[in-house]
Amino acid sequence: MAYAQGLRVNDAASYSLFYKLYADLLFKDYNALLPQFCYGRDDFYDFLLQNPQLVKDLSEDGLPIEIFPDYLRDYLYSTYGEVVYLPHINSWSNFFAGDNNDLDLPTPREKDPVYKYEEANPYKEPGLKQHFERIGRYSFVSRIQSYRYLRGSKSNVDKIEVLTPDCLGGIFTNKEKSIYYYIFLTEANYPKAKNACRILNASIYGK
Numbered sequence: 643m644a645y646a647q648g649l650r651v652n653d654a655a656s657y658s659l660f661y662k663l664y665a666d667l668l669f670k671d672y673n674a675l676l677p678q679f680c681y682g683r684d685d686f687y688d689f690l691l692q693n694p695q696l697v698k699d700l701s702e703d704g705l706p707i708e709i710f711p712d713y714l715r716d717y718l719y720s721t722y723g724e725v726v727y728l729p730h731i732n733s734w735s736n737f738f739a740g741d742n743n744d745l746d747l748p749t750p751r752e753k754d755p756v757y758k759y760e761e762a763n764p765y766k767e768p769g770l771k772q773h774f775e776r777i778g779r780y781s782f783v784s785r786i787q788s789y790r791y792l793r794g795s796k797s798n799v800d801k802i803e804v805l806t807p808d809c810l811g812g813i814f815t816n817k818e819k820s821i822y823y824y825i826f827l828t829e830a831n832y833p834k835a836k837n838a839c840r841i842l843n844a845s846i847y848g849k
Contacts, residue, residue, distance in 0.1 A: 748838055759788050808826060
């Protein structure tokens with residue numbers, strides 16, 4: 643996976659070929675999610691959350707991809723074409739309907755998120771590093787830390803839930819086992835933590 647990440651950053655054409663050849667295989671055999679773009683859906687959603695004034699335009703006439711930052715345009719063009727409309731966002735459109743236009747979330751972080759793994763080894767559990775980094779694309783997340791393995795059989799359902807006003811708990815399952823982890827937020831506020839939890843569950847699990 644380190645090789646793939648190097649290609650994604652330094653050689654877009656080679657990475658595109660690598661993605662076409664191996665993305666499905668890596669997910670099927672190792673539950674490792676290989677992102678198609680350097681910046682993708684989660685970055686787009688986080689951008690909308692930080693710029694809610696754009697949501698009204700999306701819901702009415704749509705927005706050309708040229709108004710979005712350069713780093714998002716490859717993903718947007720490949721996914722939506724030249725214009726993005728709110729219905730394209732599927733389950734996410736519910737967050738931007740009615741009273742949810744003012745969805746209150748923890749303050750955006752000022753530094754890169756911190757990732758902590760068992761034995762300081764991000765590759766010990768296949769797929770966990772990619773899962774953590776996907777969560778870390780949301781700017782209300784400050785730290786993600788693996789905690790323990792679930793005892794007995796694997797979890798039937800992976801999910802994220804609110805534990806405290808500044809901490810969420812999640813379960814990640816690969817082919818071998820289920821791992822419990824913490825998601826630390828940028829501020830302690832229970833209503834905001836609930837909203838952050840809803841955002842992550844909708845984005846990652848579609849619920």
